[in-house]
Amino acid sequence: MSIEQNEIIKTTDPIFTLSIASKLSETPAHSIRQYIDKGLILPFNTKTGRHLFSEVDIIRLKCIKAHLNGQGLNIAGIKALYSLIPCWAIKECSMKERKNCGAYKESSTPCWEASHKSFTCLNTDCRECEVYRIPESCKDLKSLLKVLIP
Numbered sequence: 478m479s480i481e482q483n484e485i486i487k488t489t490d491p492i493f494t495l496s497i498a499s500k501l502s503e504t505p506a507h508s509i510r511q512y513i514d515k516g517l518i519l520p521f522n523t524k525t526g527r528h529l530f531s532e533v534d535i536i537r538l539k540c541i542k543a544h545l546n547g548q549g550l551n552i553a554g555i556k557a558l559y560s561l562i563p564c565w566a567i568k569e570c571s572m573k574e575r576k577n578c579g580a581y582k583e584s585s586t587p588c589w590e591a592s593h594k595s596f597t598c599l600n601t602d603c604r605e606c607e608v609y610r611i612p613e614s615c616k617d618l619k620s621l622l623k624v625l626i627p
């Protein structure tokens with residue numbers, strides 16, 4: 478099962494610094510750092526240790542803001558929501574892969590934070606992955622399930 482192609486419309490090119498991302502998303506830089514620490518967002522890391530952000534990241538930051546302000550969630554709640562995304566169904570992982578995958582077995586972290594990953598994900602850049610990009614359009618869990626189970 479795959480996410481419709483037209484769901485993915487923004488570039489993941491890392492082009493914005495933290496301060497620009499902060500302005501574009503109307504999110505304080507210290508909050509962005511906190512979201513990074515909590516695994517809600519995966520910035521691109523340069524060789525010098527700077528974070529860079531893409532258009533997709535800006536949308537994710539705006540979604541996080543909407544979840545916090547409009548839907549009454551806190552950071553832990555958003556993380557729990559992301560942890561429920563059934564990546565194994567989206568990536569069509571076999572039962573054998575699921576048994577060896579932290580993302581399948583662990584329930585408290587999003588798959589991109591899993592302790593170990595299945596063969597399907599080992600060589601995939603999570604920033605480019607359709608699973609990581611699902612929350613970019615502010616979908617709630619029911620909207621997500623409608624995509625997965627039409």
Ligand code: SF4
Binds near residue numbers: 580
């Ligand atoms: S590539 Fe990364 S984001 Fe995609 S399903 Fe695997 S762990 Fe999750």
